Amino acid sequence: xxxxxxxxxxxxxxSEDSYESPxxxxxxxxxxxxxxxxxISPRGKVRRPAIEAWRTRLTEEGQPLxxxxxxxVPPHYPNYEQAKYLMKEGLVQPVSRSLTTISILEGFxxxxxxxALPDFDKEVVEDLSGTALAHLDKGLFEAHxxxxxxxxxxxxxxxMWEAAxxxxxxxxxxxxxxxxxxxxxxxxxxxxxxxxPELSAQMEQTIIxxxxxxxxxxFAEDVFAWAMELLGDEEVSADPKLAxxxxxxxxxxxxxxxxxxxxxxxxxxxxxxxxxxxKKTFEGSEVVDHIFSRLLRGSASNRPKEAxxxxxxxxxxxxxxxxxxxxxxxxxxSLDSGWTFPVAKDEQLEILTKAA
Amino acid sequence: xxxxxxxxxRASRIGYTALCVWLRYKGPQWWDRFRxxxxxxxxxxxxxxxxxxQVFNTAVAMRGMLIKMCQIVGTRSDVFPPEYVSTLSKCxxxxxxxAFDEVRDVVxxxxxxxxxxxxxxxxxxxxxxASLAQVHKAKLQDGTxxxxxxxxxxxxxxxxxxxxxSRRIAxxxxxxxxxxxxxxxxxxxxxxxxxxxLDFRREVESGDKIRTLFEDDRIVHIPEFHHALCSRRVIVxxxxxxxxxxxxxxxxxxxxxxxxxxxxxxxxxxxMILAFGFFHADPHPGNILVTKGDGGSPExxxxxxxxxxxxxxGFGMGIFELMFSMMTFNESAMLRAFKELGFKTKNDDDNTxxxxxxxxxxxxxxxxFQGEFTxxxxxxxxxxxxxxxxxxxxxxxxxxxRAFSLLSGIAHTLGQSANALDALGPG
Ligand SMILES: Nc1ncnc2c1ncn2[C@@H]1O[C@H](COP(=O)(O)OP(=O)(O)OP(=O)(O)O)[C@@H](O)[C@H]1O
Ligand SMILES: [Fe+2]
Ligand SMILES: [Fe+2]
Numbered sequence: 001x002x003x004x005x006x007x008x009x010x011x012x013x014x015s016e017d018s019y020e021s022p023x024x025x026x027x028x029x030x031x032x033x034x035x036x037x038x039x040i041s042p043r044g045k046v047r048r049p050a051i052e053a054w055r056t057r058l059t060e061e062g063q064p065l066x067x068x069x070x071x072x073v074p075p076h077y078p079n080y081e082q083a084k085y086l087m088k089e090g091l092v093q094p095v096s097r098s099l100t101t102i103s104i105l106e107g108f109x110x111x112x113x114x115x116a117l118p119d120f121d122k123e124v125v126e127d128l129s130g131t132a133l134a135h136l137d138k139g140l141f142e143a144h145x146x147x148x149x150x151x152x153x154x155x156x157x158x159x160m161w162e163a164a165x166x167x168x169x170x171x172x173x174x175x176x177x178x179x180x181x182x183x184x185x186x187x188x189x190x191x192x193x194x195x196x197p198e199l200s201a202q203m204e205q206t207i208i209x210x211x212x213x214x215x216x217x218x219f220a221e222d223v224f225a226w227a228m229e230l231l232g233d234e235e236v237s238a239d240p241k242l243a244x245x246x247x248x249x250x251x252x253x254x255x256x257x258x259x260x261x262x263x264x265x266x267x268x269x270x271x272x273x274x275x276x277x278x279k280k281t282f283e284g285s286e287v288v289d290h291i292f293s294r295l296l297r298g299s300a301s302n303r304p305k306e307a308x309x310x311x312x313x314x315x316x317x318x319x320x321x322x323x324x325x326x327x328x329x330x331x332x333x334s335l336d337s338g339w340t341f342p343v344a345k346d347e348q349l350e351i352l353t354k355a356a
Numbered sequence: 357x358x359x360x361x362x363x364x365x366r367a368s369r370i371g372y373t374a375l376c377v378w379l380r381y382k383g384p385q386w387w388d389r390f391r392x393x394x395x396x397x398x399x400x401x402x403x404x405x406x407x408x409x410q411v412f413n414t415a416v417a418m419r420g421m422l423i424k425m426c427q428i429v430g431t432r433s434d435v436f437p438p439e440y441v442s443t444l445s446k447c448x449x450x451x452x453x454x455a456f457d458e459v460r461d462v463v464x465x466x467x468x469x470x471x472x473x474x475x476x477x478x479x480x481x482x483x484x485x486a487s488l489a490q491v492h493k494a495k496l497q498d499g500t501x502x503x504x505x506x507x508x509x510x511x512x513x514x515x516x517x518x519x520x521x522s523r524r525i526a527x528x529x530x531x532x533x534x535x536x537x538x539x540x541x542x543x544x545x546x547x548x549x550x551x552x553x554l555d556f557r558r559e560v561e562s563g564d565k566i567r568t569l570f571e572d573d574r575i576v577h578i579p580e581f582h583h584a585l586c587s588r589r590v591i592v593x594x595x596x597x598x599x600x601x602x603x604x605x606x607x608x609x610x611x612x613x614x615x616x617x618x619x620x621x622x623x624x625x626x627x628m629i630l631a632f633g634f635f636h637a638d639p640h641p642g643n644i645l646v647t648k649g650d651g652g653s654p655e656x657x658x659x660x661x662x663x664x665x666x667x668x669x670g671f672g673m674g675i676f677e678l679m680f681s682m683m684t685f686n687e688s689a690m691l692r693a694f695k696e697l698g699f700k701t702k703n704d705d706d707n708t709x710x711x712x713x714x715x716x717x718x719x720x721x722x723x724x725f726q727g728e729f730t731x732x733x734x735x736x737x738x739x740x741x742x743x744x745x746x747x748x749x750x751x752x753x754x755x756x757x758r759a760f761s762l763l764s765g766i767a768h769t770l771g772q773s774a775n776a777l778d779a780l781g782p783g
Contacts, residue, residue, distance in 0.1 A: 149680070159686075
């Protein structure tokens with residue numbers, strides 16, 4: 001058997017399929033396109049098989065893959081039933097806010113291209129040639145960034161979510177507090193504390209950034225399901241077909257992101273990291289698993305309480321008639337899924353799939 | 357001095373300075389051309405320094421608007437030669453003060469009481485004196501230490517005169533120089549700002565409003581006002597202490613983590629500009645003090661709300677969209693953002709706006725926009741706009757761009773960057 005190609009140039013990793021027609025979100029040009037009426041993600045011609053080849057190599061070496069069980073993924077708040085109910089009662093603002101916030105966060109995904117990578121040659125004992133890790137700054141990050149934020153005239157996920165919102169909700173008003181809430185309202189930014197101070201800052205930060213984005217991308221699977229159901233619901237959507245299709249395209253595009261991040265982090269797990277002063281080594285699995293679990297738990301459990309209170313305030317603020325507001329608020333609460341993170345504080349998280 | 361004489365005196369002194377500066381540049385050029393030398397090859401540093409010194413001395417003597425102009429020059433280190441920047445940046449808070457008698461007259465006439473009835477102590481030497489006002493330390497009858505900001509007595513009048521003379525000088529200069537810079541828009545802008553700054557009651561209101569924004573956020577502190585003692589020309593407020601934001605050595609020596617200065621400062625300004633829609637529009641280094649917060653993180657004291665501005669609904673989002681579309685260089689998104697912000701072109705020629713954006717991005721260090729409105733970029737934008745009279749720029753945008761560019765100037769001094777996009781994510 002001819003062994004699969006494992007080294008690629010940035011140009012190859014960003015090369016495009018030959019689409020028959022482009023994707024439009026309303027009148028906004030987006031990325032990717034159609035072949036035989038099938039939506040094909042952007043920059044996938046070589047990237048797709050490349051990620052597959054790295055993954056195959058990893059599993060052939062008997063390495064497990066990082067993985068987030070479905071049970072850890074928090075449902076979108078407000079959930080589909082709740083959001084639909086609010087919209088039927090005339091409260092579009094919370095949904096409009098959610099979709100706008102998602103679009104902005106997707107756009108910020110482009111910051112992955114600013115991650116300052118460590119000197120892998122010096123900071124990892126084993127050879128890294130022919131891995132996804134060795135291609136992060138050779139096209140993988142850049143392709144990812146462009147998918148999220150768009151590039152030149154092509155809109156990316158940011159613009160696709162905006163289009164889905166505008167098509168589905170018929171150009172809703174965008175609440176004035178989106179950016180304020182995004183900035184976290186009250187709190188000020190602090191310097192992140194080092195988790196492994198002996199590793200170089202770049203090494204630690206690269207692992208954190210990749211782990212963070214992988215968690216976000218994984219959680220996004222539920223966001224897609226939520227948005228496709230809601231924006232595809234003809235009782236509340238102005239253009240259920242197109243709106244849901246746009247979200248579906250984003251969903252399809254995210255797969256290579258989850259895949260390459262999974263492969264890269266899993267590759268690092270199987271290697272040995274060297275401290276900055278060169279005197280100490282760490283098992284990659286220890287470092288990656290610890291950071292990944294910590295981030296996963298953090299993002300899964302810092303959810304609703306505050307969001308819930310805010311939504312209650314919003315219902316009461318928007319509906320003048322106090323009795324009706326009370327009724328809506330009660331019914332809204334009754335639809336809550338009551339989700340909580342399923343793992344106790346001191347229990348270990350399941351974050352690996354067995355080697356194939 | 358009678359009014360008219362004073363006016364003539366001011367006008368002639370400003371005119372004389374302008375003429376000297378102009379001749380010092382043009383003279384050698386003429387000489388070089390006459391001798392067949394390349395004028396660009398001449399070392400200009402000595403001439404820059406002489407000119408900067410003269411402008412500084414005139415500004416110090418004349419105060420008012422001239423100082424404002426010098427402040428602007430003093431923060432644009434990437435545009436003006438270093439001789440100007442280092443000389444003129446001293447205009448921030450190191451001006452010789454007016455005599456105490458003059459100050460007392462203003463305080464007493466504004467409060468309607470003798471100074472001793474309100475204050476237990478009033479230091480006769482000013483702690484700072486800037487373009488429009490000077491600040492004294494004092495003690496209220498109950499022992500509270502306060503800062504008293506007092507407008508210079510004849511400032512209204514002075515500003516009228518200066519604006520008038522500057523316009524004349526600009527007009528004359530434009531007639532003589534073959535290749536003139538257009539100062540008039542700058543003068544218009546200055547005039548608008550100065551009018552706003554002259555009513556201190558407005559300043560107090562603005563400070564109060566911004567304080568509410570930072571209520572649960574210790575990152576920014578705004579001195580409390582003693583409202584009953586504030587009026588059009590006097591402000592009595594909490595006395596605060598901190599280190600000027602550009603004094604890197606002092607900040608380090610105080611054990612403050614300097615690496616967090618710009619990220620936090622940008623976050624504070626993002627919060628005002630992008631999220632809240634009301635902002636301190638004059639973030640020059642003299643108005644920002646640093647204190648040591650939890651674990652050595654920097655916190656800020658903002659002073660001087662003379663220039664604070666309300667932004668229309670959706671404006672912050674528009675700025676965000678503009679930055680974002682510039683980052684990805686998405687021209688159609690950029691156009692939407694420009695229009696959302698209120699940019700207009702006569703005969704609806706979209707290409708002009710795109711052209712401006714291209715020029716701006718071309719001036720950034722990396723050739724791409726990464727979230728920082730550097731001074732070069734802002735200047736390039738204003739140049740491009742001046743060259744394209746078909747473009748109408750909303751004043752709010754001018755103020756926001758200026759604020760970001762002042763912040764970028766501070767960042768530059770600190771050896772950091774003022775990235776607004778980076779500072780936007782959740783804390
Ligand atoms: N509350 C205060 N406590 C201590 N010092 C103060 C206080 N307010 C002002 N100062 C000092 O006075 C200086 C000038 O104050 P301020 O900036 O308000 O005056 P200004 O005339 O508006 O100045 P400019 O227009 O040049 O910025 C400040 O830089 C600071 O050093
Ligand atoms: Fe995305
Ligand atoms: Fe993604």
